[in-house]
Amino acid sequence: MMSFIFIFTACNGKKSSGPEPPEINDKVLENFNETGMPIVNEPITLNFMAGKFVLASDQYNETLIWRTYEEMSNIHINWELVPYDGREEKRNLTLAGGTLPDVFYTMSMPNQDLLKYGQQEVFITMNDLIEEYMPNLTALLDQYPDIRKGITFPDGNIYSLPTIYDPEFTSVLLSTKGWIRQDWLEKLEMDMPETLDDFYQYLKAVKETDLNENGKNDEIPFGATDILGMRDILKGAFGVGNRGSMHAYLDEDPDTGELRFYPLADDYKALLEYLNKLYAEGLIQENIYSIEQNQSYSMGTEGLYGSTVIISPTTIYGEEMGKKFVALPALEGPAGNTYHKATSPLAHMGGFVVTSENKHIPATLRWMDYFYSKEGAKLFFMGLEGETFEEDENGDLQYVDKITNSPDGLTMEQELSKYITWIGGGYPGIVREETFKGSESLPQSLEAAEILRPNMLEEVWPSFTYTVEENNKLSSLQADIHKYVDEMQDKFITGTEPLAKWDEYVKKVEKMGLKEYMEIQKSAYERYKDN
Numbered sequence: 069m070m071s072f073i074f075i076f077t078a079c080n081g082k083k084s085s086g087p088e089p090p091e092i093n094d095k096v097l098e099n100f101n102e103t104g105m106p107i108v109n110e111p112i113t114l115n116f117m118a119g120k121f122v123l124a125s126d127q128y129n130e131t132l133i134w135r136t137y138e139e140m141s142n143i144h145i146n147w148e149l150v151p152y153d154g155r156e157e158k159r160n161l162t163l164a165g166g167t168l169p170d171v172f173y174t175m176s177m178p179n180q181d182l183l184k185y186g187q188q189e190v191f192i193t194m195n196d197l198i199e200e201y202m203p204n205l206t207a208l209l210d211q212y213p214d215i216r217k218g219i220t221f222p223d224g225n226i227y228s229l230p231t232i233y234d235p236e237f238t239s240v241l242l243s244t245k246g247w248i249r250q251d252w253l254e255k256l257e258m259d260m261p262e263t264l265d266d267f268y269q270y271l272k273a274v275k276e277t278d279l280n281e282n283g284k285n286d287e288i289p290f291g292a293t294d295i296l297g298m299r300d301i302l303k304g305a306f307g308v309g310n311r312g313s314m315h316a317y318l319d320e321d322p323d324t325g326e327l328r329f330y331p332l333a334d335d336y337k338a339l340l341e342y343l344n345k346l347y348a349e350g351l352i353q354e355n356i357y358s359i360e361q362n363q364s365y366s367m368g369t370e371g372l373y374g375s376t377v378i379i380s381p382t383t384i385y386g387e388e389m390g391k392k393f394v395a396l397p398a399l400e401g402p403a404g405n406t407y408h409k410a411t412s413p414l415a416h417m418g419g420f421v422v423t424s425e426n427k428h429i430p431a432t433l434r435w436m437d438y439f440y441s442k443e444g445a446k447l448f449f450m451g452l453e454g455e456t457f458e459e460d461e462n463g464d465l466q467y468v469d470k471i472t473n474s475p476d477g478l479t480m481e482q483e484l485s486k487y488i489t490w491i492g493g494g495y496p497g498i499v500r501e502e503t504f505k506g507s508e509s510l511p512q513s514l515e516a517a518e519i520l521r522p523n524m525l526e527e528v529w530p531s532f533t534y535t536v537e538e539n540n541k542l543s544s545l546q547a548d549i550h551k552y553v554d555e556m557q558d559k560f561i562t563g564t565e566p567l568a569k570w571d572e573y574v575k576k577v578e579k580m581g582l583k584e585y586m587e588i589q590k591s592a593y594e595r596y597k598d599n
Contacts, residue, residue, distance in 0.1 A: 121492020297377025305401025
């Protein structure tokens with residue numbers, strides 16, 4: 069078994085600092101099975117505080133997966149369910165002096181709290197414990213070392229268990245994608261856009277042509293719920309955001325290889341100039357900054373959009389309209405045609421946190437480790453074969469008819485909530501293509517991912533981790549700098565501030581403490597590389 073010292077000193081020659089892992093009681097180990105099911109011989113009960121999505125069941129232990137897993141594992145969970153929008157308040161009250169649960173589950177624990185309460189020994193240190201009791205997660209961390217690097221805090225310790233997106237599951241790493249109306253391209257006798265100018269020419273043609281043949285000038289060349297989607301799918305053409313989308317405004321300077329705050333780069337200015345041109349010519353939905361989500365979805369369903377950025381048109385706009393959209397490829401611009409919009413396989417860190425209150429740590433970790441296995445992921449996302457899913461003639465898993473066509477007239481999500489609890493996100497575990505049946509797994513989304521895959525980044529950074537002192541300094545700096553950059557981005561795009569004021573904007577950002585902000589980010593980046 070690979071030891072903790074080897075993993076972390078092989079890279080930087082340093083031992084971790086901070087709290088030691090908890091000692092495990094001999095009596096606890098006597099009731100514990102290292103392999104197989106049940107996890108414990110005599111039943112035990114664990115207290116979980118869990119975030120609950122609005123559509124999820126109010127009685128988790130009545131759902132299929134948790135009834136089944138309790139029978140398998142001999143572990144009963146007392147679920148204290150907290151509405152998603154109340155998680156922050158409940159977390160803070162509990163950590164300030166409430167009764168700790170054994171586990172915070174899908175409670176979206178922030179990284180700064182993981183480190184703060186980890187160092188105070190409110191949360192347990194997991195490094196050695198993962199190696200000893202979690203073979204499935206250990207195998208994934210060995211296979212994908214960047215994930216291990218990402219979950220390791222500046223003191224060398226791991227305080228939570230991650231949500232992992234399978235690095236081979238391209239569609240989920242990309243999430244939302246660019247889409248374009250294939251039927252309108254054909255009407256216009258245009259080829260699929262390959263360059264920024266091609267895309268501009270298509271948008272212009274949509275605006276000038278009555279493609280829906282209703283006698284009105286109501287076609288919207290690009291429409292969506294916000295401008296960020298278009299900005300993100302075009303970043304690669306301008307060479308910014310070149311280490312993925314986990315960092316709002318950090319990437320690698322292509323000239324120096326150094327960490328860069330790219331909203332001050334000339335390449336970013338060029339991106340804003342292009343977006344400003346589209347907006348000024350009416351090629352972007354005029355009310356894109358104020359439109360309600362449902363209104364945007366309705367307009368897409370009505371067939372008014374010539375292009376958009378969403379996860380899946382068939383999911384959002386319906387089968388008939390959605391199938392008219394095809395994936396927009398990575399567009400070539402001044403910096404080439406690499407596609408920069410992708411998240412890290414380390415999707416989240418705060419979904420499973422074990423507290424010092426827990427007296428059954430080996431069993432708790434084995435309980436969670438099952439969901440990092442293929443069989444565990446199948447149970448978590450699909451339920452039980454024959455009851456909630458079947459395997460089709462191609463070997464693919466599919467929900468049964470009572471899920472996809474609810475006898476009670478419920479939506480698929482509402483019907484699923486009787487059986488599973490993954491809808492709403494935030495869960496720890498691993499998301500694999502073969503067992504995840506969200507919008508990213510639909511044929512249309514998978515086809516789009518295959519189109520974009522050849523142009524994807526080779527390196528995507530996860531979120532960095534910071535010391536307590538760095539967090540304290542960074543929080544106020546980041547809040548002010550990012551707010552101003554966001555505001556000016558919108559003003560430059562809409563033209564309410566001319567890009568002639570770019571130099572003034574740059575100087576103001578620099579005066580807001582950018583030097584100190586970047587010093588903190590560089591320290592975090594260097595630690596990430598050295599882990």
